[in-house]
Amino acid sequence: MESLDLISFRIISFVGVAKSKYLEAVKKAEEGDFEKAESIISEGDNEFNKGHEVHAKLIAKEAKGDRTIPTILLMHAEDQLLSAETIKIMALQMIRMYKQMNELKKGGSK
Template sequence: MDNLELVSFQIISAVGVAKSSYIEAMKIAEKGDFDLAKAKIKEGDQEFVKGHEAHAGLIQKEANGEKVVPNILLMHAEDQLMSAETIKMMALEIIKLNQRLYSLEK
């Protein structure tokens, strides 16, 4: 396995865990446990940063003149990175909406 494949798998793995945490946060918020939901967001953020740092390393290589030849695996990793970021934004909104619903129901 070459370095680009390894980095791609690191990105996919880290952001996959992040996405799972974000989705779990939404489900927890639906049940009204907003502190735990926010904790799950933080857990997801810690994993997301790992994936983002791995990706940033590739960008740094390219900036230093070392060619990074993209392949389908890297494209998939970047897609997963972007979707994790989108899911986080949605999770934050869903948590906020559930908080409003719970306050209105009281």
């Protein structure tokens, strides 16, 4: 099995890309490109799911009795996982907000 450090770095890498994608999606929504924003959210979800899968395997291993000592690195990986999830929620809300603003702008210019 991979070392705990390597596993932690894998989680951090996957969810770091996911967070970047979610923030990139917000920028696209701000620019009015909602189709691209939703596509980028999907790309972020793919990366997030990879990180989540690695994390879930660790939890399953522990549940089977493996008492691997958690490290600061693993705690950082879990923090990144949770913050990516939070950023996604905020990004989706902001995309909806930009869509509404865009519709209001279109209606006001008639």
